[in-house]
Amino acid sequence: MERGLGLIRLLSMERTSTRAGWVVELQPQSFEEFYRRSWSDVYRPLALTLRDPDLACESTDEAMARAFKHWRSVRAASNPTGWVYRVALNWAIDRKRKRRKEILRTPPERGVWMPQVVDVDLFEQLSSLSVSQRAVVVLRVLHDWSEADTAEALGVPVGTVKSRLNRALSALARRMSDDD
Numbered sequence: 001m002e003r004g005l006g007l008i009r010l011l012s013m014e015r016t017s018t019r020a021g022w023v024v025e026l027q028p029q030s031f032e033e034f035y036r037r038s039w040s041d042v043y044r045p046l047a048l049t050l051r052d053p054d055l056a057c058e059s060t061d062e063a064m065a066r067a068f069k070h071w072r073s074v075r076a077a078s079n080p081t082g083w084v085y086r087v088a089l090n091w092a093i094d095r096k097r098k099r100r101k102e103i104l105r106t107p108p109e110r111g112v113w114m115p116q117v118v119d120v121d122l123f124e125q126l127s128s129l130s131v132s133q134r135a136v137v138v139l140r141v142l143h144d145w146s147e148a149d150t151a152e153a154l155g156v157p158v159g160t161v162k163s164r165l166n167r168a169l170s171a172l173a174r175r176m177s178d179d180d
Contacts, residue, residue, distance in 0.1 A: 031071050035064055038081045045145075046088055048138040051127060055092050063088035082145075082153030089135060089154070125175050133168035140165055 039060060046056035063084045067074045077083050126134055135154060139145040140161070151158045 030075065031068055034067075034075070034080060038084065039064065041081050042085050042088055045085065045135075045138045045143050046092065048126070048142060049089065049131065049135045050092055050096075055095065056088075059088040059092035059095065060084075062091050079149050079152045082149050085139075085153040086155050089131075093131065122172065122176070125172050128175060129168050129171060133164050133171070136161055136164040137168045137172075141169075 042063065043056055043060040046060060047053045050056050050059075066087055067080070067084050074080050074083055126137065129137065132154070136150060139150045139153065140147070145153070147158050147161050151161045154161070156164075
């Protein structure tokens with residue numbers, strides 16, 4: 001069975017009130033389809049941004065649970081995947097603070113999912129960026145999200161996305177040229 005879909009199927013059954021009490025109708029809502037379609041679209045950028053695949057998985061699951069809880073308003077959003085990404089990133093950052101570990105500077109373990117990055121040096125240099133800059137680079141450059149979708153997902157104006165991307169790419173270029 002695909003990851004978590006049994007729980008999602010159970011949770012996505014619509015409950016309706018009748019005079020006799022609660023009745024469960026076996027009509028899955030569109031959340032199940034959203035979950036199946038969007039889970040990896042949230043997880044992969046998070047894994048790159050956080051450099052911790054376990055935390056990315058956990059935060060994606062937490063954000064999906066919150067999306068389910070607020071599904072009526074989330075599905076009405078212009079970018080539900082961006083909403084889930086933002087919730088997952090914020091949750092992961094809060095979790096990191098609580099654990100007080102240096103997760104973002106620790107390279108991922110071998111044998112776990114690694115992104116398809118051609119330049120290993122560039123991947124290593126991403127860890128030198130702040131989380132906010134790294135998130136913009138991962139979403140805009142590596143996952144080809146639009147400026148508007150990136151801004152909505154991160155909860156910042158489009159101008160902030162542009163400036164963070166510009167600063168991040170300039171910093172990466174400087175670091176890469178210093179290494180040569």
